[in-house]
Amino acid sequence: MKTLTADALAAARRYLLLNARLIDRLRCESLLDGAPPERVLAVLRGYQNADGGFGNALEPDLRGPESQPEPVEVAFWILDELDAFDDPMVTRACDHLLTVTAPDGGVPFVLPSVRTSPRAPWWETPDDPPGSLVPTASIAALLHKHKIEHPWLAPATGFAWAAIEKEDKPTPYTARAILHFLEHVPDRDRALGEFTRLREAILATVAFDPDAPGEVHFPLDFAPEPLTLPLFDQEVLDRHLDALIGQQGSDGGWAPNFPMWTPIVAHEWGGFITVARLGTLKAYGRLTS
Template sequence: MDVIDRAETYLQLHGRLIDRLRFAALFRDGPRERVLDVLRCYQNTDGGFGNALEPDLRGAGSQPEPVEVAFWVLDELDAFDSPMVAAACDYLAGISAPDGGVPFVLPSVRDTPRAPWWETPDDPPGNLIPTASIAGLLHKHGSTHPWLAAATGFCWSRIAALTETSPYEARAVVTFLDLVPDRPRAEAEFARLRDALLATVSFDPDAPGDAHFPLDFAPSPLRLPMFTEDVLDAHLDALLRAQSDDGGWSGNWLMWTPVVEHEWGGYLTVHRLGTLRAYGRLPGFCQ
C-alpha cells in the first residue's frame, strides 16, 4: 500500500472520528461540513474549546490552547468563515490578561486530568503560546474581530523583548511573523531573532526525545527565509521514513496516559500528510 492507503488504515484502527473525517475531507473528497459538525461538539457554550480536543487537556472546560488546535483544523479546511471562529474570539477576549494576550493555561486546569506540563500561577499573564499562533491564523484569513488588534499589539511587544526563546515559543513566533500583514516589521524582527529561533531547532532527523524539527516550524512552505531547500528535503525524506509499520505517525513527547497516544497519533497522521502534500511529496495530491 502507498503512504495514503497505509495512513487510512491506521486511522480506521486508531483515529478519533474528527481525524478520520479530516482525512476523508482532505484526501478522499469527503464532505468538509462533517468535520465542522464534529468540531462543534468540542466547542463549549462560552465559545472556547475543551473536551480533549487537545488530547493532553482531558477536561470538558474551555482552555486557550484547544482554540489553537481548532483553528488549525479550520485552516486546513479553509473554513474561517465558520461562526465557530467569532465565538472563539469572543471567548479569548473574555479570558485575555490586561496585557492583551491569552494565558498559556487557565487555573481551572487544576480541577481536571491533564499532562504534567499544564501548570499555571493563580493569575497567569498573557503568553505567546498560544496567542501568537492564534493571531497569525486570524490574520491569514483576514479576521476583523476586535480581539485581534490587542492580541497583535501584545505579540509585537513580547517579540520585541525577546533575545532567546524556547522551542514551543519559537514555533508560535514563527507562525505569527510568517502570517502577520505588516511584512517589513515581521521581516525585521525575524532577521533579528533568526539565530535565536534556529537555536531551538533539531536539525538531526534522528534526534531523540522531544525534539523540534524544521517541519514542525514549517509544516507548509514559509514566507520567512528560515530553512534552505536541502534541509527541508532531508527532513521530508525522514518524515516519509517515520511512517510506522501500521501506517501512522506518533508524537515524540511523553504519552502520559494510553488514550493520548492514539488521539495524538490520529491528529498527527493527518497533519503529517498535509505537510507532505504541501511540499509536493504525495503524487496525485496538490496543495
C-alpha cells in the first residue's frame, strides 16, 4: 500500500503556494495542520453576494459576479470539509435558492444571468431552465447530512426523488449527484432501493482504468471519502489510491483532466483539485504520518 511521502507532501504545499487561490491555501492549512476554520470562512464570505447566493468565480469556470446554483454546491462542500454548517452563510444561501428554484422544485443547472459574464462554453441554458439534479441533489444531500432544516429542502428532496426514479442511464456528473443524495438522504430504505436499481448504471459511468485519458470519472471522484453505500470494493479503491499518489505532477500538484478554456482556470482548478486529492488521501489513511 502506497502512502504519500513527506517530500511529496512538501511538494504539494509548495505547488499550492505558487498556484492556488487564498481560499484553497487556507483549506489546505485546515486539512493538514488543523488550523481553525475562521480564516477559510472569512474568505468564503467574500464569494457570497448580497442576495445570499455565491458567484465571483468560486466555481472557476463561472467568471462573473452573478449568483448561480452550482457555486452554492462548491461553497457547501467547503463548509462540509470544515464541519461548519452552523455558519449563517448556509441559511442565506438556502434563502437565495428559494428565489431561483424552478416550479418543479429543483434549481437549474445554470441561470440565464450567466450570459452577462465570461464563462466556460458548456455553461449554457434556455431562457426558462427546469430544475436539474446537478446541483440540486448534491446541495440537498449536504443539508441532510448536517441535519439542516430549511423551507427549500423538502421540495428539493421531492424533486430529487422524482428525477432519480426516472433515471436509468445517467451521465457521470448526474450519477455523482445521485450518489451524493442517496448516501445522505434520511429515508434509508428508499435510498438503498434506488441505489440497488441504479448501481450498474452508475458503475457504467466510471473509468476503472486509472490511466484512462481525457475527461473521465474515476472511482475516487465518486468516493473521495469512504462511502456507506457498497459501490466499490476495497481492491478497486486501493488500486486507484495507489494510482492517485503516482499521478502527482512534477510540480507537486494534481492537474485537472477536463478542458482549460482560459489560462487562469488551470491554476485555480489545479489548486482546488490538489486540496481535494490531499483530502482523499487523508480520508483513506494514505498520508505519511
